Amino acid sequence: MKKLLAVTLGILTAIGGFVDIGDLVTNALVGARFGMRLGLVVLVGVIGICLYAEMCGRVVAVAGRPVFDLIRERLGRRTGLLTLIASFLVTLLTLIAEIGGVALALELASGVQYLLWVPLAAFAVWLVIWRVKFSRLETVFGLMGLLLIVFAVALWKLGPDWGQLMHQATNPRPIGHETWATYGYYAIALFGAAMTPYEVFFFSSGGVEEKWGREDLITARANVFVGFPLGGLLSLAIMGCAAVLYLPVGIQVDTLAQVTLPAAVALGKLGLAIVxxxxxxxxxxxxxxxxxxxxxxxxxxxxxxxxxxxxxxQASRFHLVMIICLALSILVLLTAVDPVKVTEYSVVFAAMALPLTYLPILIVANDPDYMGENRNGPVTNVLGLVYLGLLLVASIAAIPLMIITKGGQ
Amino acid sequence: MSGRVLHAQLHLRDRQLIDQRNGRLLGKVDDVELDLEADPPVVTALITGEQRIPARLIAEIDTAVKISNEGLDLDHWDDWFERHIIDKIPGAGDKAD
Known part of the structure; x- marks a missing residue:
């Protein structure tokens, strides 16, 4: 049991990358419009985040330094600051969206308008950060998030034509009136979400919080190879449910209620409660x-x-930053901006942050001073470079595609 | 002074400063002060923010730089925010820590 609980850091980290509020809606939206034709992108994303999160975990276990230490050290003060600004803005925008997401989930459950839940949700998040031990927080929310496996059960209960879903998944191209531009836009959105920078920030800092040392190399790896594939699986299950339920009848998905509906259709009230x-x-x-x-x-x-x-x-400035960010989240959300739309804008900053976040990780994971005999092998390096290339392409194409497709319309 | 050969840019600049005594994080090495008259040049001090850390206080240079925090005021802002804001919120931790 203790071994099982040791991987909850990876699971909680992956939830942020694959099934946070933006992803919940994006996965369902993509399933409704493209079926499983973008499923391959999720797989590519899972491999990429596993590759780099493994490097981060190894650096923490061997050298004890989290990711932003590496970024500052290898990129220097100026480029490091640029990376900080871009990645901080992605993270802050996502935080705003998540607080909205918590409020939306509470609205669905209670019928009380989500804006009323916003201050309460932000306060609850602060209280957990202020008072709850890291390991407790990671276990509780990691395991509870796993309830989303209900989407996989729902998909199975819906009794889909598996052959057809497979056929869609192995034919990665747009259909009907969809263009390559919208297909590319959503491919980047899914890939960018899978490799969103705060996953490695949180994962590596979590490793430091858990005081990983050399003897925890296996724990670090287990977290990576259990957590992220699970996240990817949840993401594909949500996409699959929408592909089965919405694609044939041509319904567009843009609300959280539509995302959760397949679980209710397949499993009734209990399914809805769990979801x-x-x-x-x-x-x-x-x-x-x-x-x-x-x-x-x-x-x-x-x-x-x-x-x-x-x-x-003892960490007063660290806590003050989080208090300010949460207060900002409340203010922004109370302007009644759509929380789901907020994550879409974060793509712009993610585009800048992605390559600059991952390059220093690859460099340090190769540094014999840091890593000794635990530095990267040739296979990891080749894959790492391929993914750095993919991230660069994604980051260059993200903003033009967003403009051309008017945000995927 | 020990004679370890260092690459100031790679081994010192932008590294984390840690209090050797209690492991507290004390800032980053923003710059390095060198004595270029000496042969080979030697590091005379590390600069972090407005503070100058004389080389004799450097205890260990690894993936972070450990120093002995004597006669320095590296906790200034952390203490300031602690006293004026964080300490006023219930549950911020014991004073004794």
């Missing part, structure tokens, strides 16, 4: 992940005392 708790846990978990990552990135760039392994008063 609502799952969505709440996943968005709350992603809110914790992004709020903490806001503190981690700034703290690590400036070298401040950060982390939940010390008391709040």
């Amino acid at each position: 609502l708790i799952g969505v709440f846990a996943a968005t709350f978990g992603a809110a914790l992940e992004t709020a903490l990552s806001c503190g981690y990135t700034i703290g690590q760039y400036y070298g401040w005392q950060w982390g939940k392994f010390v008391r709040p008063r």
Whole structure:
């Protein structure tokens, strides 16, 4: 059991990348419009994040340094600052969306308008960060988020034509009136979400919070190879449900209620109850992940005392950053901006942040001074370079595609 | 002074400063002060923010730089925010820590 609980950091991290509020809607939207024809992108994303998160975990276990330490050290003060600004803005925008997501999940469950839930949701996130131990937080929200497996059960219960879903998955191209531009736009959105920078910030900082040492190399790997594939699986299950239920009748998905409907259709009230708790846990978990990552990135760039392994008063600036970010989230959401739309804008900053985040990881994972005999092997390096290329292409194409397709319309 | 050969850009600049005594994180090495008269040039101090850390306080240079935090004021801002904001919120931790 203890071994099982040791992988919850990976699971919670993956939830932020694959099934946070933006992804829940994007996965279902993509399933409704393209069937499983973009499923391959999720697979490519899972491999990419596994590759780089494994490197981060190894660097933490061997050298004890989290990702933003590496970014500052290898890119220097100026380029490091640029990376900080871009990745901080992605993370903050996502945090805003997640607080909105928690409120939307509460609205679905209670019928009370989500704006009323916003301050409460933000306060609850702060309270957990302020008081709850890191390992507890990771276990509770990691495991609760796993309730989203209900989408996989729902897909199976819907009794789809598996051959047809497979056929879609192995024919990765747009259909009907969809263009290559919209296909490419959503491919980048899915790939970018799978490799979103705050995953490695949170994962590596979490490793430091858990005080990983050399003896934890296996734990670090287990977290990576259990957590991220699970996240990818949930993502594909949501896409599959929408492909079965919405694609044949041509329904467009743009609300959280539509995302959760397949579970209700397949499994009735119980299914709906489970999916609502799952969505709440996943968005709350992603809110914790992004709020903490806001503190981690700034703290690590400036070298401040950060982390939940010390008391709040010993890491005062770290906690202050998170309080300010959560207060900002409330203010932005109370303007009644659509929380789901907010994540779409974060693509712009993600485009800048992605290559600059992953390059220093690859460099340091090869540095014999840091890594000794645990440095990258040739296969990891070739794959790492291929993915760096993919990230670069994605980051260059993201903004033009967003403009051409008017945000995927 | 020990005679370890260092690449100032690679081994010192932008590294994390850690208090050797208690592991507290104390900032980043923003710049390095060198004595170029000496042959070979030697590191005389590390600069972080407005503070100058004389080389004699450097205890260990690894993936981070450990120093002995004596006569330095590296906790200034962390203490300031602690006193004026964080400490006023219930549950911020014991004063004794």
